[in-house]
Amino acid sequence: MQSIDRISVLEKVLALAGKSGEEHEVAKHIINTCIGWGVSPSQIHVDDSPSRIQSACTTGNLFISFPGARPGPEILISSHMDTVPLCIGAKPVLDGGRIVPAGATALGGDNRTGVAAMLCLIHLIQFKKIPHPPLVFLFTIREESGLQGSRYLDQARIKGCLFGINIDGGSCIEGTKAAVGANRFTVEIHGKASHAGVHPEKGISAIMVAALAMENIFRGGWFGKVHQGGKTGSSNIGILSDSEGLAIGQATNVVTDFVRIKGECRSMDPDFMNEITEAHQLAFEGSSKKILDHQGNTARVHFQKQCEYRPFILPQNCPVISLFEKSVLALGKTPLLKDGRGGLDANWFFEHGVPSLTIGAGQNQIHSLGEWVDLVQFQGACDLLEVMVSKATT
Numbered sequence: 001m002q003s004i005d006r007i008s009v010l011e012k013v014l015a016l017a018g019k020s021g022e023e024h025e026v027a028k029h030i031i032n033t034c035i036g037w038g039v040s041p042s043q044i045h046v047d048d049s050p051s052r053i054q055s056a057c058t059t060g061n062l063f064i065s066f067p068g069a070r071p072g073p074e075i076l077i078s079s080h081m082d083t084v085p086l087c088i089g090a091k092p093v094l095d096g097g098r099i100v101p102a103g104a105t106a107l108g109g110d111n112r113t114g115v116a117a118m119l120c121l122i123h124l125i126q127f128k129k130i131p132h133p134p135l136v137f138l139f140t141i142r143e144e145s146g147l148q149g150s151r152y153l154d155q156a157r158i159k160g161c162l163f164g165i166n167i168d169g170g171s172c173i174e175g176t177k178a179a180v181g182a183n184r185f186t187v188e189i190h191g192k193a194s195h196a197g198v199h200p201e202k203g204i205s206a207i208m209v210a211a212l213a214m215e216n217i218f219r220g221g222w223f224g225k226v227h228q229g230g231k232t233g234s235s236n237i238g239i240l241s242d243s244e245g246l247a248i249g250q251a252t253n254v255v256t257d258f259v260r261i262k263g264e265c266r267s268m269d270p271d272f273m274n275e276i277t278e279a280h281q282l283a284f285e286g287s288s289k290k291i292l293d294h295q296g297n298t299a300r301v302h303f304q305k306q307c308e309y310r311p312f313i314l315p316q317n318c319p320v321i322s323l324f325e326k327s328v329l330a331l332g333k334t335p336l337l338k339d340g341r342g343g344l345d346a347n348w349f350f351e352h353g354v355p356s357l358t359i360g361a362g363q364n365q366i367h368s369l370g371e372w373v374d375l376v377q378f379q380g381a382c383d384l385l386e387v388m389v390s391k392a393t394t
């Protein structure tokens with residue numbers, strides 16, 4: 001068997017550029033590598049998801065299928081190809097048991113560790129001929145920009161999958177069996193401009209309407225970590241801008257007539273996620289009535305909300321959970337199951353009918369300049385995938 005240097009596979013994918021929407025180089029590298037290892041072009045497919053995604057995309061989701069040693073349902077194995085913009089220009093360097101970025105960038109271990117672990121598994125399939133069930137490898141686009149690749153993927157490609165193993169995390173012995181859902185909202189407050197020194201009474205300050213609403217949200221316990229009536233969730237207000245995304249207001253002597261606010265609400269409970277969002281809507285609508293101009297006019301508030309992804313919880317008897325647990329035990333380690341507080345491609349796989357467990361492959365301090373990859377965890381994930389796939393054959 002031709003053996004493989006897993007670390008060099010990882011270093012090569014870490015060095016590739018590929019922020020959300022620009023994953024073509026990563027896809028090209030995966031395709032060329034697999035073809036070089038003898039994978040037939042007929043096993044490879046790029047889907048038409050960009051036609052359903054509103055933002056620009058340089059490639060679709062990449063699927064590579066392997067017929068198995070047994071007939072029957074397929075297993076999905078997935079990772080996302082994109083990284084956050086902070087990773088652009090990353091130069092990975094080995095530093096003991098870690099890979100770190102050489103300069104002031106993040107690293108892209110989120111989620112090139114998953115991509116590399118999948119490539120190493122494909123190498124095992126091609127050269128070690130390990131037994132495996134029918135497998136669908138899926139490399140998604142635009143995970144970091146709202147899980148759009150997994151949301152808009154060609155569902156026909158995964159409809160035969162019994163379950164999925166999604167690789168996107170730190171520890172290889174931790175399986176994420178549930179994750180929160182998220183609503184996004186945009187509020188537009190239309191006030192009225194006036195000279196702030198000469199005729200302030202004729203103006204309606206959109207900034208003050210926003211401030212009163214945010215005070216109400218904060219005092220009501222709907223901001224940050226939210227605990228209400230035994231339910232939990234979170235909320236954040238992330239962006240305040242004018243209609244062009246620039247600074248709010250034109251001058252200190254003008255009553256500000258417009259503010260746009262963007263935020264999000266998350267929870268494991270879809271009803272509570274909506275309740276948090278409604279609390280925000282009520283606060284903005286209510287605060288608009290508190291500020292009147294000299295004729296009794298008030299601001300207009302336009303509140304738009306959208307479910308970005310729904311929460312999911314794998315049923316306890318989902319076969320991927322027992323497969324994960326016995327595979328980790330077979331490697332002499334203790335499996336852990338946890339709930340995730342961020343959205344995952346697995347949220348959408350669940351919606352598409354493929355319950356998926358997410359495991360880690362060594363990413364650490366993601367989306368930050370301090371990002372690094374833990375090579376013990378990466379190697380552990382490669383070992384675990386081999387065992388999981390072998391055990392799923394029978």
Ligand SMILES: [Zn+2]
Nearest residue numbers: 080110111168
């Ligand atoms: Zn990720």
